[in-house]
Amino acid sequence: MLKVEDLEAWYGRxxxxxxxxxxxxxxxxxxxxxxxxxxxTTTLRALMGLVAKRHGRVEFEGRDLLGLPTHERYRxxxxxxxxxxxxxxxLTVRENLRLGLLASPHLKREAEIIERxxxxxxxxxxxxDQIGETLSGGEQQMLAIARALAADPRMIxxxxxxxxIMPVLVDEMFELFxxxxxxxxxxxxxxxxVDRALAISDRAYIMDQGVIVHESxxxxxxxxxxxxxxxxxx
Amino acid sequence: xxxxxxxxxxxxxxxxxxxxxxxxxxxxGLSMVFGLLTVVNFAHGAFYTVGAYTGVFLFGLTGNxxxxxxxxxxxxxxxxxxxxxxxxxPLYGRGIDYPLLLTFGLxxxxxxxxxxxxxxxxxxxxxxxxxxxxxxxxxxYFPLYRVFLVGFTxxxxxxxxxxxxxxxxxxxxxxxxxxxxxxxxxxxxVSRVWLLVFGLxxxxxxxxxxxxxxxxxxxxxxxxxxxxEAFVVTVVGGMGSxxxxxxxxxxxGVVVSMTSLFAPAFADMSxxxxxxxxxxxxxxxxxxxxxxxxx
Numbered sequence: 001m002l003k004v005e006d007l008e009a010w011y012g013r014x015x016x017x018x019x020x021x022x023x024x025x026x027x028x029x030x031x032x033x034x035x036x037x038x039x040x041t042t043t044l045r046a047l048m049g050l051v052a053k054r055h056g057r058v059e060f061e062g063r064d065l066l067g068l069p070t071h072e073r074y075r076x077x078x079x080x081x082x083x084x085x086x087x088x089x090x091l092t093v094r095e096n097l098r099l100g101l102l103a104s105p106h107l108k109r110e111a112e113i114i115e116r117x118x119x120x121x122x123x124x125x126x127x128x129d130q131i132g133e134t135l136s137g138g139e140q141q142m143l144a145i146a147r148a149l150a151a152d153p154r155m156i157x158x159x160x161x162x163x164x165i166m167p168v169l170v171d172e173m174f175e176l177f178x179x180x181x182x183x184x185x186x187x188x189x190x191x192x193x194v195d196r197a198l199a200i201s202d203r204a205y206i207m208d209q210g211v212i213v214h215e216s217x218x219x220x221x222x223x224x225x226x227x228x229x230x231x232x233x234x
Numbered sequence: 235x236x237x238x239x240x241x242x243x244x245x246x247x248x249x250x251x252x253x254x255x256x257x258x259x260x261x262x263g264l265s266m267v268f269g270l271l272t273v274v275n276f277a278h279g280a281f282y283t284v285g286a287y288t289g290v291f292l293f294g295l296t297g298n299x300x301x302x303x304x305x306x307x308x309x310x311x312x313x314x315x316x317x318x319x320x321x322x323x324p325l326y327g328r329g330i331d332y333p334l335l336l337t338f339g340l341x342x343x344x345x346x347x348x349x350x351x352x353x354x355x356x357x358x359x360x361x362x363x364x365x366x367x368x369x370x371x372x373x374x375y376f377p378l379y380r381v382f383l384v385g386f387t388x389x390x391x392x393x394x395x396x397x398x399x400x401x402x403x404x405x406x407x408x409x410x411x412x413x414x415x416x417x418x419x420x421x422x423x424v425s426r427v428w429l430l431v432f433g434l435x436x437x438x439x440x441x442x443x444x445x446x447x448x449x450x451x452x453x454x455x456x457x458x459x460x461x462x463e464a465f466v467v468t469v470v471g472g473m474g475s476x477x478x479x480x481x482x483x484x485x486x487g488v489v490v491s492m493t494s495l496f497a498p499a500f501a502d503m504s505x506x507x508x509x510x511x512x513x514x515x516x517x518x519x520x521x522x523x524x525x526x527x528x529x
Contacts, residue, residue, distance in 0.1 A: 048419060050415065069418070070419060073421075074420055080419050086413055088408075091405075091408065095409075098402070099405060099409050099422075102402055102420070102422055103421025
């Protein structure tokens with residue numbers, strides 16, 4: 001479904017992604033793990049076209065995405081939840097969800113879709129008319145995920161969804177990922193909490209200093225403590 | 235205030251409000267364009283001039299003020315769309331000084347075109363007969379045109395507010411002002427939002443020119459003092475704030491007209507004194523958010 005070949009990216013003069021290669025098949029959950037600064041976030045941002053200087057090949061469902069503007073990628077079914085969640089200040093929960101729907105062909109069924117999202121995310125249900133920023137960190141993360149799902153994407157990129165969130169909400173969130181996976185959603189997950197990420201993944205990549213240094217099945221990596229120690233411990 | 239009858243003070247207050255509505259219209263466009271596009275539009279006064287002259291032209295053609303009221307924002311807004319699409323857009327992401335210099339130069343070009351088309355001296359333009367005369371407001375007779383101005387601007391601003399708060403275009407505008415990146419991530423082409431906002435801002439500036447014409451006269455240089463006034467109001471209200479533009483516009487109008495009653499010599503500088511005072515107390519303006527430039 002997603003095939004990345006020799007993806008390079010720069011921030012100013014710093015050479016961040018130094019030829020990244022990875023692929024995600026339809027229906028797969030794939031994790032990218034590694035230390036802070038390894039280039040995981042930059043990889044996701046480059047996939048969404050948010051890095052000004054980039055090079056290489058990004059194929060999504062047979063279409064080359066690299067030259068397309070960011071908004072076209074969403075329209076092709078690629079959704080992204082950034083690390084900072086990007087809940088828009090001053091907008092209510094409902095307005096944030098509507099924002100995710102505007103580019104969708106199903107905009108006319110807005111009420112029905114928001115209703116459905118509220119069922120999936122009960123924490124948002126009674127807070128629909130509250131200002132999004134006033135939610136707790138975990139609730140904001142749920143909102144960001146719900147918003148990204150609003151337009152029925154075929155694949156979702158998640159950047160550190162568990163960061164800074166109460167453990168009980170992290171559990172809830174990973175249950176949700178399990179559910180999405182069962183429904184056939186394709187997920188590319190960047191996550192610090194390695195054990196949890198690997199537990200729901202089919203495969204995993206380890207990233208270090210701007211390149212992929214290791215690829216394996218998630219279960220195998222979960223058992224390989226030496227590998228984890230080498231690339232993921234702080 | 236001894237020696238001034240209360241009726242005179244109330245009348246002057248109302249004059250200030252009428253003047254203020256023109257300031258509000260000017261500042262709304264300037265402030266929206268700055269708040270969303272980070273473009274300091276030095277051509278704003280020129281669009282105001284073009285609006286007044288477009289009104290003169292359309293009035294000469296049709297003899298109908300109401301046609302001008304619809305036609306002027308359409309014509310000037312269309313010019314704004316063309317300017318954004320072909321002149322301003324290539325400069326995004328290059329720093330705030332590029333569009334500033336561009337619009338500064340554009341203002342000269344537009345005013346020169348007006349001079350070529352309509353001559354260097356002013357042209358007469360008066361309120362339509364149905365809006366001439368005076369209306370008894372209970373505390374005294376007041377020029378009907380100014381009453382119309384206050385009423386029309388109020389309706390227009392309510393319409394603009396509903397557009398921004400209640401429609402999906404408005405939702406995109408509000409979201410785009412605060413976090414353009416997530417708007418793009420969610421599949422929306424923000425460049426079209428910028429285009430719409432720039433067109434809207436210039437349309438309202440043109441409308442302000444038309445509405446001010448019967449009160450303030452029509453000359454090619456009419457936009458120069460107006461640009462300064464619009465910046466003062468925008469700074470007082472807070473860059474990028476619609477509510478700020480409304481409150482500050484009315485406030486500046488009232489301050490100027492009250493000063494011209496009590497201390498005429500200071501009327502011209504009163505708005506700058508107000509601006510200095512606001513900047514000392516609240517550098518981001520009455521309704522502005524701190525750090526807009528940094529974000």
